[in-house]
Amino acid sequence: MEADGGLERDHETAAGSVEAAAPGDGEKNRLKWVMPLDAYRVDNALGDAAEGVLVEACMRDEGFDYQRPQVDVSVRSESMSLGGRRLFNVETAARWGYSGAPDPNAAIIRAASEESMSWSPEQDEQFWACVDEAREELPTEGMRINNALAGLGASAWNGAALDPAVVAAAEKWVTCMQPLGVTDLPSSPNGEDGGTPTETMSASFGEIADGMENERTPEQKAEEIRLATFDAECQESSGYAQALYDAEWERQTTVVAENEDALATLLEEKNAFEKQSREILDGAGVG
Structure with missing residues (x-):
């Protein structure tokens, strides 16, 4: 099988074997990288938006013509997991490369930040x-x-990263990645010696690390997607992605069992916080 650019891979795309059950309580879903601790995580977008409502009212009470960022709390980046981790698999790599899907509210938040620079x-x-x-x-x-x-x-x-099955799969991933000729390839996609994209890979498609993306050529974006897709397919065919997911799931399950009382308290606090946030948003007519 040939990759873009004529590189031959010693693997087959295994996207069809990915667990794809719908997310739910206690259900594994590798495409979404669902984890046991996700159930306790707070949706910070709700809290941020609710805080914006309160700040807007306060500013107007003080005589300032201020409007909060009009974010949509119902949308998220398509490549962000419930646990706040950027998803990386064959599907996301083919669509967005390593960069991931954009935050639908990013432009609104950026515009508000830029406007604040002109305040007195x-x-x-x-x-x-x-x-x-x-x-x-x-x-x-x-x-x-x-x-x-x-x-x-x-x-x-x-x-999970040090689990024997994960380490063994990482060795297969390294072999699979050899046709790319990456000079600074790490020992694992998430190893202590770095991950992917590496510095040389990033340099080839113009990625920078300060959160602001320079304008890139179509060729650079295509190169990012080519490298990311090759990488993602190697993580699939080597068994690395599945091994890592299973190892982390198993360990998080243990964490939940060992911290049952503390997590029960956090869950109560999460529910109370999100309830208060929704009440503030509902009062402001925010859906």
Whole structure:
């Protein structure tokens, strides 16, 4: 089988073998990278939008003509998991390369940030005073809860990367990737010695790391998709993606069992925070 550009692969695309059950409580879904800890994670978009409603009201009460960013809380990046991790598989690689799908609200948030750069010192000072006031009514519980979950999940992720089945599959992935001729190829897609895309891979398609993407040529974007798709197919055919998912799922299941009381408390706090956020949004007529 030939890849774009004539490189021959010693593997077949295995996208059809990916577990694709619909996400649900306790259901594995590798395409969505569903994990046991996802059920406890706070939807920060709700909290951010609710805070924006409170800040807008405060600013207007203080005489400033301010409008909060009109984000749509019902949409998310198509390549973001419930756990807040960027998804990477054959499907996402073929559509968006390594970059992932854009955040549908990114342009709105960016425009609001740029507008704030022209504020007077008085307006800027009042804005932050209103943020403090908003957080007294709606504390930043979402960040605290998600940080706690990240701490619990870190050991599961790190342990999964070192699982013997994952390490063995990573060796097969390295062999599969050889036709690309990447000079700085790591020992694993997520290894301690780096992952993909590597520095040389990124340089070939113009990726930068400061969050602002330079204008790129169609050829550069095509190169990103070519490399990412090759990589994703190697992760499939080597068994790496499945082994990593299974290993992390198993470890997160153990984490949930060992932290049952603490997680029950976090779940109550999550539900209360999201309920309060929705009530604020409903009061402002935000769907």
